[in-house]
Amino acid sequence: MNYDDETLMAYADGELDDALRAEIAAAIARDPALGRRVDAHRALRAEVAGAFAPVLQQPLPDRLVDAARGSATAARTRGNVVNFPARTMRAPSPPWRAREWLAMAASLVLGVLASWKFLAPGSDGLVAVRDGSMVARGALARALDQQLASEQAGSEPILIGLTFATPEGHYCRSFSARKVGTSGLACHGSGEWVIPIIDAAPPGDIRTASAPSPTVMQAIEARIQGEAVDAAGERAARDAGWDAARP
Amino acid sequence: MTAAPEEIGEGIVALLPRLRRFARSLSRNQHDADDLTQVVVERALRNQAQFHAGANLAAWMFGIMKNVWIDNRRAHGRRGEVPLPEDTGEHPAISPVDTQATLWSVSEAMSKLPEEQRLAVALVLVEGLSYKEAAEVLEVPIGTVTSRLARGRAALAAALSGEQKGGLA
Numbered sequence: 001m002n003y004d005d006e007t008l009m010a011y012a013d014g015e016l017d018d019a020l021r022a023e024i025a026a027a028i029a030r031d032p033a034l035g036r037r038v039d040a041h042r043a044l045r046a047e048v049a050g051a052f053a054p055v056l057q058q059p060l061p062d063r064l065v066d067a068a069r070g071s072a073t074a075a076r077t078r079g080n081v082v083n084f085p086a087r088t089m090r091a092p093s094p095p096w097r098a099r100e101w102l103a104m105a106a107s108l109v110l111g112v113l114a115s116w117k118f119l120a121p122g123s124d125g126l127v128a129v130r131d132g133s134m135v136a137r138g139a140l141a142r143a144l145d146q147q148l149a150s151e152q153a154g155s156e157p158i159l160i161g162l163t164f165a166t167p168e169g170h171y172c173r174s175f176s177a178r179k180v181g182t183s184g185l186a187c188h189g190s191g192e193w194v195i196p197i198i199d200a201a202p203p204g205d206i207r208t209a210s211a212p213s214p215t216v217m218q219a220i221e222a223r224i225q226g227e228a229v230d231a232a233g234e235r236a237a238r239d240a241g242w243d244a245a246r247p
Numbered sequence: 248m249t250a251a252p253e254e255i256g257e258g259i260v261a262l263l264p265r266l267r268r269f270a271r272s273l274s275r276n277q278h279d280a281d282d283l284t285q286v287v288v289e290r291a292l293r294n295q296a297q298f299h300a301g302a303n304l305a306a307w308m309f310g311i312m313k314n315v316w317i318d319n320r321r322a323h324g325r326r327g328e329v330p331l332p333e334d335t336g337e338h339p340a341i342s343p344v345d346t347q348a349t350l351w352s353v354s355e356a357m358s359k360l361p362e363e364q365r366l367a368v369a370l371v372l373v374e375g376l377s378y379k380e381a382a383e384v385l386e387v388p389i390g391t392v393t394s395r396l397a398r399g400r401a402a403l404a405a406a407l408s409g410e411q412k413g414g415l416a
Contacts, residue, residue: 006397013371015378044404048372051353055268060260061281064267067288068259133375167303168380194375196305197261218258222304 003027003034012041014190053129126177127195136186136193144173144186144193148238150231161212162220163237164228171242172223174212183213185220188242255295258304259288265374266308272369273316275358283319287312309374309384313366320362356406364399367392372400 003011003024010016011024028035126140136144143158152159161174166187173193176183184198197219212220229237259266266287270280291298291311298307357365363385370381371392378396382389 005401006393009397009400010378010393013378040404041400044400044407045372047349047407048353048357048368048403049375051349052268052272052373054350055271055277055280056264058264058267058277060263060267064263064281064284064288065260067285068263068292069256070292167301168377199261215257215261219261221300222258222302224301 005037008034008037009041012038012045049133127198134195134198136195140175140177140186141193144175144188145242146238148231148234150234162228163234164220164224165226166223167225171237172220174216174220176212183216185212185216185223187223255298255304256292259291259308262305262308263288265305266312269309269312269369269374270316272354272357272373273312273365275354283312283316286319287315290315303380306376306380306384309370309376310386313384316366317362352407353403356403359406360399360402364395364402367395368399368403371396 007016007020007024011021016024024034028038126136126138127134128137129135135141140158143156143160147156147158147160149160149163157177159176161176161183163171163173165171170187170189172185172187174183174185182198184195186193186195188194197216199213199215263284266284267277267280270283270287271277274280274283287308291308294311298304357368360368366385367381370376370384371378376384378389378392381396382392385392
């Protein structure tokens with residue numbers, strides 16, 4: 001049986017339905033030439049993704065950060081606490097203070113990225129870069145797979161925050177790793193936890209140890225469909241292997 | 248419900264690394280990519296009333312970047328297709344990251360793709376979107392994304408393997 005290039009490409013990209021995927025996997029087992037064509041698609045994908053991946057770790061130009069924040073600064077100060085309404089800080093802090101803090105947070109993100117990659121390049125690391133995306137590894141992957149926020153003692157090295165489903169039906173979980181001062185968001189897909197955002201943990205008086213940083217919270221709000229799951233939903237999703245949350 | 252301004256602004260800041268990467272995969276150097284990113288950020292803020300809280304901010308921003316990039320290329324008569332003068336080999340707009348050989352060669356190969364193939368390759372291979380997500384950003388059917396992606400990949404594979412042979416010879 002021969003398959004056209006588009007089908008093999010979609011197979012290499014994990015885009016086929018289960019039936020066709022199984023059929024092609026069986027065909028590859030019989031025909032190494034098919035396997036080589038699939039490998040060529042994967043190799044090209046890795047090359048292209050890898051070529052542009054370093055852009056993610058470059059320092060952000062000030063002009064882009066300024067453009068994103070627009071001109072108002074005092075109003076934006078509230079943005080940092082808008083998700084924690086219990087903390088009613090009425091006294092307005094000087095705008096420069098927020099700006100300084102945000103600039104520091106941005107540089108911390110890069111520092112965290114660099115140190116994670118530098119300190120943990122091998123299989124024991126918490127993150128790996130694959131196809132231009134960060135994916136969870138090691139203790140982080142295990143915590144995302146197994147740990148329930150409802151059962152955390154609070155002393156675990158990785159703490160799970162919110163668990164929710166995206167409109168596309170993927171589960172995402174926020175996490176924090178206090179030891180490395182990091183919080184982030186991981187979304188499950190193709191058997192892995194892809195990390196679309198990683199950020200410094202909120203400094204100082206975080207309300208709970210697993211609270212996402214404001215930046216991570218923004219990322220959650222950009223993806224969440226409906227409400228975060230409750231303890232029972234979290235357990236059910238874990239027991240189902242984080243497979244396809246159909247809202 | 249629309250997002251409050253402060254929310255979308257910080258959401259965009261968090262997305263900047265990916266926006267710059269997507270822009271870099273459409274542009275010939277990081278300087279042009281950052282110009283493109285800035286225009287997209289400003290347009291997004293002006294049009295943020297059109298963004299609905301709960302929608303995917305990255306997909307929305309990628310869609311704006313696609314539109315700005317295509318408009319820009321049409322307005323400038325596809326000037327981007329013509330290689331910049333490289334008399335001395337060094338161009339002032341080339342940032343250090345461009346000196347990485349892989350980025351340079353892949354970027355060169357991508358710059359020769361027709362724009363619809365380049366967009367499909369950038370969204371799926373560089374940004375890691377699913378075919379369905381890429382189809383939504385590009386506002387075309389999934390089958391169209393698939394065929395553009397397949398043609399773009401074939402051209403890239405030919406260009407990159409040809410370059411390697413040339414380099415070894």
